[in-house]
Amino acid sequence: MPPLDTDAYIADFADFIQASPTSYHAAAEVARRLEEAGFERLDESAEWPATPGRRVIVRDGAVMAWAQPPSADATTPFRILGAHTDSPSFKLKPNPTSNSEGVLQAGVEVYGGPLINSWLDRELELAGRVATADGATHLVRTGPMLRIPQLAIHLDREVNSKGLTLDKQRHTQPIWGAAGDLDENADLLAVALSGVGIAPDEIAGHDLLLADTQAPARFGLADAFFAAGRMDNLSSVYAGLAALLAAPDDAAHLSVLAAFDHEELGSESRSGASGPVLEDVLVRVSTALGAGEIDRRRAFAQSWILSSDAGHAVHPNYSERHDPGNRPVLGGGPLLKLNASQRYASDAVGSALWTGVCRRAGVPTQAFVSNNAIPCGSTIGPLAATRLGIRTVDVGVPLLSMHSARELAHVDDLVALGAAVSEFFASA
Template structure:
């Protein structure tokens, strides 16, 4: 089958996801691409340069913000595309070494709304970061183990109380096997060895599992993407592509890409969407370019944000679980998400901005509403709008199996989503 532009872009998404098993690796993957395009990292603890603050980015843990202010006025408004770097998974406990019934185990617990049954009987690797002592200082060390060292086994059907499946207790049923023996192993020693650090210097860790099966194009026409962490690395990838396209054709606003950690657990952290990360960086951009507090507030008043997160495609086996009048198709174009109770931040003004962006990009637009009798998930959108005062629109790309260890989206939605976000960052006609 010949490789089309759509197939090539979807394959790039697969490579992006496979390179980024944790939020910290997402930031490293994105930073590497930014630096290839001339971006320079700034440290938040430093005094930022008073001139030439143009193509830069900052990283705070598993979150990243990048911006390009090369050819815009000092007090220009912002156009922001937001995403999140974290995905539901199983994470390593603080005392991970266990033993039971002759098996050596690693203690795991769910992060976010992980669809637990999808994590059973998979070969799992480990990724994340370590805090390592270096003299009287603490340094960060990323670690990634792409070896099948962990597996959470399913109960045999013959031992189940009924043959329709088992109910998983997250405390008792999610510990991973990694060896045979009556005594617990030394899991952190093995992780330290992979990270090439002395186990005795490891002071803290954020470690998580990831499915080792590679992302790939599937389906009769290879028009689908099967991958882990599409929610929300699908948006991280599309947002990055949009941002890099926007800096090549600068408009009247400052394009900004923000990727928050901890969305799946409520965003209330030092680097989540409820933190000061975005407003603090936006204000420092204005101050470093010669503006003042009043200029910053004026810039915010003219700014707008697209909160990008994946959207629910209508499931062919469960169509009754969806709003009947709002069918969403994979490969049907970006999705505008609306919730009257503000689980999504979209209002009429934001909807108009994104609809116009889709029209200017030449891609179709779908409109999603959750069933009124089912609880609706949320995004970084409402809290970003509340923290900054920016009109915010919630958007996404359609997928199935959200929060599963393995998810599914349309291949042609990848470039369409990126094109719509790029048009949003650099609208043909500035102003609202």
């Protein structure tokens, strides 16, 4: 497999991030790019074709896509790249408009586990979806219009010595206007959506989140660092998208991109990894190929899920927080994520698969394991493996500042993940 062009990969990844401020936008952007490349968009309520082809569905903030080769039959295995489209943020509450001390504010609640302090003093937008009274849904984004201002040091003299403490209710409500600039009945949704052609009385529901508007950027020595929001986990979604677009037509398996929503909340939704969306797709695809339940289980027994989610590079200012024997570094390659308590699904067999994929792709890999004194996070890997019984291995790019509004990666790690996922789809 020829090496990927680093500059082109990173530039296109940056474009993908900017088009994907929320899970709904990410799913739509994946589908748009796939359809542009010839994938067929399917309706879940319609009958699906059994013929070979490349297809995609969108369910809320999740997107599932697959390439079915001409040789596929009832027991053909699946190669699945699992990722998630959502990231920690703040979600707009019902009746969000408030006026405090002459300043208009937006009522938000915390979504997932963001580094709250990283969201301070940034120009933010509202983005997500709006449902109208006619039952239609609309993707919307406002551009910069909100900010969560930090208290000045003159009014918090001990902030640098005793640390910043933020109350999730009182200290996270963004400002979006001065009350004197609008009438006393000014409404956030009316103002925010005025530019997208949706009248306030048409709105029947909304899923709107805050998103940072600063563009991704390369910087540092040799432009090796890449900073952007939502790399946990758009780094994996994009790697899967790029790999699926390049997947061979004559593979001995069906290549699948499974980008779930709601991982940051525990994945328990109809579009999350604990829900039925991936199983629905695999069952319908295999049934169209003539599979009964036994055939399907035979196919699953030969299948693999590559659960790709961002992990931690060793932080040079907090090196004691990491395992002393496993020290993944920025630029050292994507991670093989391991945990004795099965917070990650990797085992010896999965480790062998991953190291072989990386070797054939010509990229390095690094082992990640948590410090015993610090609880380990989890991924969609164990959830999907438990639901489907498919062998699963957990991997991902190393990051600094994970769950910050603006995370940090090394460009070589991002490109190496893309190359490894492409090899995963291409190899037998």
